[in-house]
Amino acid sequence: MCPRTKEQFDLIRENKKEQILNAAIECFGTRGYYSVTISQLAKHAGISKGLLYNYFSSKEDLLKQIFQSLMRDFMGFLDPDENGILEKHELFEYFDKVFDFLQNNISLGKMYISIFSQPSVQTILNEEIVVASRQPLGMMLRYFESQGFEDPEVEVAFLGTLFSGAMSEFLSDPEHFPLEKIKIKIQNMYNMYK
Amino acid sequence: MCPRTKEQFDLIRENKKEQILNAAIECFGTRGYYSVTISQLAKHAGISKGLLYNYFSSKEDLLKQIFQSLMRDFMGFLDPDENGILEKHELFEYFDKVFDFLQNNISLGKMYISIFSQPSVQTILNEEIVVASRQPLGMMLRYFESQGFEDPEVEVAFLGTLFSGAMSEFLSDPEHFPLEKIKIKIQNMYNMYK
Amino acid sequence: MCPRTKEQFDLIRENKKEQILNAAIECFGTRGYYSVTISQLAKHAGISKGLLYNYFSSKEDLLKQIFQSLMRDFMGFLDPDENGILEKHELFEYFDKVFDFLQNNISLGKMYISIFSQPSVQTILNEEIVVASRQPLGMMLRYFESQGFEDPEVEVAFLGTLFSGAMSEFLSDPEHFPLEKIKIKIQNMYNMYK
Amino acid sequence: MCPRTKEQFDLIRENKKEQILNAAIECFGTRGYYSVTISQLAKHAGISKGLLYNYFSSKEDLLKQIFQSLMRDFMGFLDPDENGILEKHELFEYFDKVFDFLQNNISLGKMYISIFSQPSVQTILNEEIVVASRQPLGMMLRYFESQGFEDPEVEVAFLGTLFSGAMSEFLSDPEHFPLEKIKIKIQNMYNMYK
DNA sequence: CATGAATGAGCCTTCATTCAT
DNA sequence: AATGAATGAAGGCTCATTCAT
The missing domain is CATH 1.10.10.60 (Homeodomain-like)
Incomplete structure (x- = not known):
């Protein structure tokens, strides 16, 4: 044959x-x-x-490839038109998309959390993380600047806090965490009414 | 000798x-x-x-003992008079104490984060975690109920979100995270003025 | 197709x-x-x-076939008329042929050396080696006997020494080993003038 | 206790x-x-x-340490007074010492041979080999120069040929190789009578 | 109480060989 | 004849744990 x-x-x-x-x-x-x-x-x-x-090529390589694919997904949620500029509706939709994604990919989310909190895994992914986070952080900063926020850097930090907090709490107990209500609370804080 | x-x-x-x-x-x-x-x-x-x-007796035992000591510290911050009831000033001071503690015990904080996010470590500590968190969560719930919040359970979840978010963001980059400003933002949200 | x-x-x-x-x-x-x-x-x-x-049929089989082909080449150099008898000019030419061959087949030579010195490869080829070397050694012995050497067995051993030494030294650094001059020295020792 | x-x-x-x-x-x-x-x-x-x-620390490390110890032994045979200069009696005795040593350490000798002929083992030991062989080769060269030999480099090469040949032939069949008679033949060639 | 030599289960990885297509 | 995906035994190495001293 x-x-x-x-x-x-x-x-x-x-x-x-x-x-x-x-x-x-x-x-x-x-x-x-x-x-x-x-x-x-x-x-x-x-x-x-x-x-x-x-x-x-190795267990590490497998981890890296998963992480990179995840980072690509997240970037796609944040800046779907890929123009490097974050618009109000994009930030608004980002919340929805990320948490929709997490609800459908709980394992992936848990892996993401464990990646960011395990020091030794961070070591493995260190370069990837730095590179991957540079762009979204910059976009958020420019967004808060353009919106006339008093202290844009603190806003970025606070947004990050809400995000990582919501992610980790949701993922540590997906069944009971009141995700929808928390999302609404957050969106209200930023006047992101539909 | x-x-x-x-x-x-x-x-x-x-x-x-x-x-x-x-x-x-x-x-x-x-x-x-x-x-x-x-x-x-x-x-x-x-x-x-x-x-x-x-x-x-083992590496696991060492981890458990560290965790238990940490939990005792945190409980002491939350309810210093050990009456099982959370008062407004206690919640207010809790923030300060926890983050003061973290600033002076960064390694311990990082360990805490890594404990809570590593699934396999969670497995090791599972019972300890459940036991340890039952009481403070209950206290917070009763606090929000007593304060007449509309949806106390969501408030507990949101407070937890802010906490775990602030902790993880602070600990992932202690040098640059604007901890003081974030603390003020959070305390303002709950009208916790000194 | x-x-x-x-x-x-x-x-x-x-x-x-x-x-x-x-x-x-x-x-x-x-x-x-x-x-x-x-x-x-x-x-x-x-x-x-x-x-x-x-x-x-296997990696070993590949090694054996290479070895057998190499042995055939060497035998051809030693006894080109295949009469089983070594004549003076044949021994004389043997040197030239073998080293000419090696100069043009350095990899093959290196492989030959590594075969003969790796104990485990020797194990694989053990039978082949014994069979292959019986005939040429016998021919050399009869040659030295016929030439009236006092101790023909020592002569065979010494010739083998010179051979294997020259091969291994040449092959370990083909660029710098003064092959021609060494060949002349050896041929002079046996009065093999052209 | x-x-x-x-x-x-x-x-x-x-x-x-x-x-x-x-x-x-x-x-x-x-x-x-x-x-x-x-x-x-x-x-x-x-x-x-x-x-x-x-x-x-590894299988390679084990090999390297064996090799280094062997090199030290050989150097000790070649230049017992450690003055870096090879004298006639030292070269003479070198033969005896090396082959005495080999007769009592056949496994070590076989290992040495297999080291020098296995390309991949050479890779592991490459630096060690270069360093280890630089000094004795230089000493031999200066010896033949001082003795007024016409072409000292060829003499070094020829001596190396005799050596590696005798070693490999002896070690490939220690029972039958006429070591003593070969030694005498070689020593006669260099007028090294006792 | 204190030491570090010693153990062995188990991990990641490699590679000769097979086999469906 | 030809391909490379697939297998699994086996290798080098690590590390929590034990134990004689």
Whole structure:
């Protein structure tokens, strides 16, 4: 029989990679990066240990790739028209989008939280984090400046506080946290009425 | 050389245990529970590995004891007269005390954050966390009820959001986070003027 | 597309096998048998891993086939008329041929050296080595006997010493080893003037 | 009970390290660096796998330390008075010492041979080899210069040829190689009569 | 009380080999 | 004939824990 075509192989690779990433997000999210072994990961993804290394060069690499994809998602929520400028309605919708996303991707969110709070994981991702956060922070700062806020830097810090607080509280108990009501409270604080 | 009186023993035990706990807090806080080895810990504390097991039965036990001591500190901030009832000035002062404490115990704070966000560490501490948080949450709820808030449960959740957000943002970059200004913003929200 | 005539098949097989052997000699010679992976080998040969196993049943088999081909070459140098008897001019020319060959096949030579000195590779090739060396050693012995040497066995050992020494020194630094001058020194020792 | 003194621990370490080195030399010498596993090594040395890493930071480190000790031995044979100058009697005795040593340390010798001929092991030891060989080669060169040899560099190369040839032939079959007679032949070539 | 040598289970990773297409 | 995805045994190494002294 003739071998598979390049297109067939590409399709297999793409699907399998997705499959592994999903398994990894779930495992890392529920049990934490350090507590998950490659063996468990492979079993969860329904593949052999060795195959994982056909797609990711190491456990660290796997973490980095998940993180980067997550960062891309978040950036897309913040600045959908990719013009680097944050408009009022974008900030407003950002809340909705991020928390909608989190509700549908609880494991991913938990993983994100555990990434940002585990010092040693931060070490692994350090460069990625710095690069990834530079742009959104700058956009928020310019937004508050343009809106005539008295102390824009504090506003950015406070917004960050609300965000990271809401995320971590929601994700630590998704069933009971009154997400909708909190969102409304926050949006009211910024006069973001629909 | 070796034999000592009972009093000497007790004094040594007390000091040594403190010494180990401090070293552990610093190491866990800066590098994370999983990345710190017992060897490193012992070296940092200036003792031998074997001796550490004289004071703590395992690495997990060490973590639990740190956590319990931390919880006791926090409870002391929230309800200093230990009457189980949260009064307005106590909530007001709670903010100050907690963040004063954090500013002087950054490693401990980082460790706290990493504890609450690492799923596997949560597993280790699960019972302790549930027990420890039941009382303060109840106190806050009764406080907001007594103050006639429309939806006390949401208020508790929102306060928790502000808290955990401020903690995590402050601890992720203690040098630059405008802690004082954020504290004032929060206290204003609750009309906690001095 | 796929089907071909039997003649085409045979031609392809012959070329492919040559191609793989050459790649293997180069890789084994420069990096050593154990450090070269089948993947690298296949890439170097411009084929897939799977195809390699169509021509060689295992990594060991590949090594054995290279070795056998090398042994055939060397035997051809020692006894070109294949009469099993070593004549003076044949021994004389043997030196020239072997070292000419080595100069043009440095990787092969390095591989030969590494084969003979790696105990575990010797294990793999053990039978082949014994069989292959029996004949030339016997021929040399009879040669020195026929030339009336006092202690022919020592002469064989000494000749072997010179040979293996010159090979290993040349191959460990082909650029700087004064091969021609050493050859002349050796040939003078045996009165092998042209 | 009181703990051991520093001297007691040092003694334990020294003995144990020796024990591991000897086991490693024997294993590497008989089966080759790549074919020996840490498990086998540990079993052969009568210790656990983990303990090996208490004394050597890696398998490579173990190889390097063996090699360095071997190089020190060889240098001691070549220039016992450590004046950096090779005298006639020293070169003469060098032969005897080296081959006496090899007869009593066949595994070590085999390991040496396999080191110098395995390309990938060479890579590991590359710097060490360059450094280690610079001095003796320089000494030999100056010796032949001082003795008025016509082409001292070729003499060094030829002596190296004899050496590495004799070593590899002897070590590949220590039982049958006529070492004494070969030594005499070589010493006669250089007029090194006792 | 105090030390660090010693253990061994278990981790991440590699790689020869197989197999469906 | 040809491909590379897939497997799994095995290797090097780490580290919490124990124990003789």
